[in-house]
Amino acid sequence: MKTMDSRQTIYALSITILLLANYSIAQQDIGISTGIIWKVKPYYYKEGNETKGIIAESFKLIKSGCKVNKTKNVENLNETVMLDSLKQFYDIFRDNQGYPYEEGILKDVTSLSAKWLPVIQEFDKNFYDNRSMTEKTLFTEPKTAVVVKRDKISLFYKLSLGILQTKHILVLSFLSAIIFAILVWFAERWNNPEFGKSFTFGFGTGLWWAFVTMTTVGYGDVVPRSFIGRFLTIIWMILGLAAASLMTAAVSDVVLGVDYIDLSQDKVATIRDSYEANAIVRDYNSTLYLCDSYDEVVEAVSNGEAQAGVLPAFIAGSMMMKIYYELQLRVPFQLDLKSPVKMLYNPKLFAAYPGYVECVNTYFNIVFDMHIRKYKVFVQEETLYVESIADFYKKTKFISYSTIAIGALIAAGLLYDLIYWFWARQKKKQEKRSDSVIIHNHTNFNNFKENHFKNKNFDNGNWRNDELNKMRQDIMGIKENIMKINTLAKYKNPWY
Numbered sequence: 251m252k253t254m255d256s257r258q259t260i261y262a263l264s265i266t267i268l269l270l271a272n273y274s275i276a277q278q279d280i281g282i283s284t285g286i287i288w289k290v291k292p293y294y295y296k297e298g299n300e301t302k303g304i305i306a307e308s309f310k311l312i313k314s315g316c317k318v319n320k321t322k323n324v325e326n327l328n329e330t331v332m333l334d335s336l337k338q339f340y341d342i343f344r345d346n347q348g349y350p351y352e353e354g355i356l357k358d359v360t361s362l363s364a365k366w367l368p369v370i371q372e373f374d375k376n377f378y379d380n381r382s383m384t385e386k387t388l389f390t391e392p393k394t395a396v397v398v399k400r401d402k403i404s405l406f407y408k409l410s411l412g413i414l415q416t417k418h419i420l421v422l423s424f425l426s427a428i429i430f431a432i433l434v435w436f437a438e439r440w441n442n443p444e445f446g447k448s449f450t451f452g453f454g455t456g457l458w459w460a461f462v463t464m465t466t467v468g469y470g471d472v473v474p475r476s477f478i479g480r481f482l483t484i485i486w487m488i489l490g491l492a493a494a495s496l497m498t499a500a501v502s503d504v505v506l507g508v509d510y511i512d513l514s515q516d517k518v519a520t521i522r523d524s525y526e527a528n529a530i531v532r533d534y535n536s537t538l539y540l541c542d543s544y545d546e547v548v549e550a551v552s553n554g555e556a557q558a559g560v561l562p563a564f565i566a567g568s569m570m571m572k573i574y575y576e577l578q579l580r581v582p583f584q585l586d587l588k589s590p591v592k593m594l595y596n597p598k599l600f601a602a603y604p605g606y607v608e609c610v611n612t613y614f615n616i617v618f619d620m621h622i623r624k625y626k627v628f629v630q631e632e633t634l635y636v637e638s639i640a641d642f643y644k645k646t647k648f649i650s651y652s653t654i655a656i657g658a659l660i661a662a663g664l665l666y667d668l669i670y671w672f673w674a675r676q677k678k679k680q681e682k683r684s685d686s687v688i689i690h691n692h693t694n695f696n697n698f699k700e701n702h703f704k705n706k707n708f709d710n711g712n713w714r715n716d717e718l719n720k721m722r723q724d725i726m727g728i729k730e731n732i733m734k735i736n737t738l739a740k741y742k743n744p745w746y
Contacts, residue, residue, distance in 0.1 A: 283599055284359045286331040286366050288339035290544065291568040292625040293368045293591065296332075304564075304621045305368060305388060305591075311617050312610055331359060336521065337542035340371065343594075367593040370562070371523040384597045387590045389618045394526050394587040395566035395629050397551050397559040398511060400578045403635050406646060411510060412501035419500065423493040427464060430486045431456030437478040444472050464490030508582040508633050516557035519550040525589035526560045533587075544569065552577040562589050567627030580632045 289295045294303040301310075333339045342355065343366055351361050361382070368388065378384060401407055435452035438445040445452045459472045463486055474480050504510055514534040520527040522540040530536045539556040541547045544565050551559040563584060566573065573579045600607050643650050 283365050283595070284331065284363045286333070286339070286342070286356070286359065286364060288333040288336050288368070290336070290368070290565070292564055292627070304618065304625050307624075308388075308617045308621045311621075312613065315609065315613065331355060335543055339366075340523075340542075343369075362596050362599055365593055365595045365599075369592040369594050370521065370525065370589065372525055372528060378594070382596055382598075383594045385592045385594050387592050389591055389622060391562035391564055391589045391591065393563040393584040393629075394529075394560050394589060395563050395581045395584050396511070396513070397548055397561065397566070397573060397579050397581055398557070399551060399554075400580050400635050401645065402511070402557075403508070403580055403582050403633060405505070405634060405636050406642065406649075408505045408634065409501065412504035415504060415510075416497045416500045419493060419497050423464065423490070423497075426486075426489060426493070427457060427460035430482060431460045434459060434474055434479050434482050434486075437476050437482060438474050442475050442479070460486065460490075463487055465494060466491065505634065511558065511582060513558060517555075519547045519556035519559035520561070521547065526562065526587060529587050529589075530560060545572075548573055548577055548579060551579055560585070560587075562591075563629050564622075564626060567629045568625075570627060570630060574630070580635060581629055582633050583631060584629060 287294050292303055294301070294305045296302070333342075351359050351364070356364075366383075369385070431453055435445050435449070435456040439447050439452055445455050455472055459474075462469055462472075463483065474483050513530060513536050516536065517539050518530055518534075518536045519539040519541055520530060521544065522542065527538060527540070531538065539550050541550060544561050547559040547561055548569065550556045561569075566581060573581070637645070643653070
């Protein structure tokens with residue numbers, strides 16, 4: 251909460267001096283008016299024994315200026331009855347017609363001295379007439395803050411919603427891609443081997459070309475070559491670029507804006523019978539979740555009982571710590587909805603003291619404006635919330651499970667490579683042993699041939715030398731082929 255700076259202090263002193271100088275009511279004795287007040291920041295509240303707030307300090311300053319004489323003040327507000335809840339305040343107020351003054355909680359209050367404030371609800375003229383009361387607007391809340399859950403403006407939620415809202419564009423783009431894929435294949439099937447004559451192969455290639463072209467990637471691996479094919483490509487590039495731009499714009503609009511928060515479709519938490527409640531029903535036809543305090547309004551949103559909550563800007567500003575940090579809520583925008591804060595009293599209360607009434611009316615708005623500036627807290631609007639990685643994983647189960655699945659797939663892939671590596675090593679060893687056996691057998695055969703047939707005569711027709719040579723050549727060819735296969739396997743297998 252901001253404190254008064256030096257200029258505001260000088261301003262307040264100046265007003266007080268003017269009040270003292272110009273509006274002393276000589277020798278008049280005004281009866282005490284008793285305030286029946288419900289405590290709410292920043293209107294009227296207590297810190298220890300000190301009373302603070304826009305209304306409390308404004309009445310104090312008016313009291314110090316509008317005097318009977320130099321030593322005797324006009325008691326314009328005596329805070330005898332302090333109520334902790336709005337519900338208690340309005341239960342007594344609504345039943346006031348039959349609720350006896352000067353008894354019970356109103357023992358120090360008379361029907362003439364009673365002031366009810368702050369009043370933020372609307373009542374009809376009959377209600378006032380039955381209780382002999384009139385109203386005075388103390389000040390007006392300039393805007394109404396809308397409170398939602400923080401997750402509703404998170405980046406992941408907005409991206410998901412943005413993609414979902416482009417479903418019509420996605421469907422039309424996919425159907426158009428199918429049509430153009432068929433047309434381009436039909437135009438290219440005879441003269442372009444990249445598409446081929448087969449419909450199955452050509453349609454698949456055409457669909458790949460259509461999506462690559464639509465997304466402006468343009469790999470260039472499939473290119474139409476005929477005049478008709480290129481003409482169709484030009485048309486599809488224009489249509490694809492438009493479709494891609496529309497989808498990008500739609501997603502960006504959701505991510506950067508808050509128009510998707512539709513109060514007419516949401517259940518809205520608000521104070522019962524308040525100005526903002528009536529305005530929400532009138533302007534948005536919303537379903538209301540009625541509460542008896544502003545704490546209940548924000549807690550209803552936090553608990554999911556309502557999708558949004560509305561409360562006056564000054565109230566929202568004073569509750570920023572609770573809204574943002576305790577309940578993890580956010581204010582994405584404020585409505586241009588003004589709600590008056592009023593005081594109800596008996597019109598006969600000050601009728602006999604026109605000097606005092608003139609004094610109050612002259613500086614009433616100035617004094618209240620000064621204290622509004624003092625207690626006004628800026629309502630921080632936030633349209634996009636980017637969560638930390640830790641919070642993102644905690645709250646988004648889909649991403650958590652997806653990460654676990656991806657980790658499992660990577661682990662399975664590494665295990666597969668490890669098993670394949672061992673298998674390849676074993677296979678390599680077996681092939682080396684097979685090569686050794688073949689070479690060993692070939693050597694034994696040569697030795698056998700040389701030793702066994704060394705002194706034999708091959709011209710007798712039992713064994714011909716040309717057949718022996720042919721057998722030897724065949725064996726050597728087998729060996730060469732085995733060596734080539736091993737070399738090729740080493741070249742293609744990265745694990746060797």
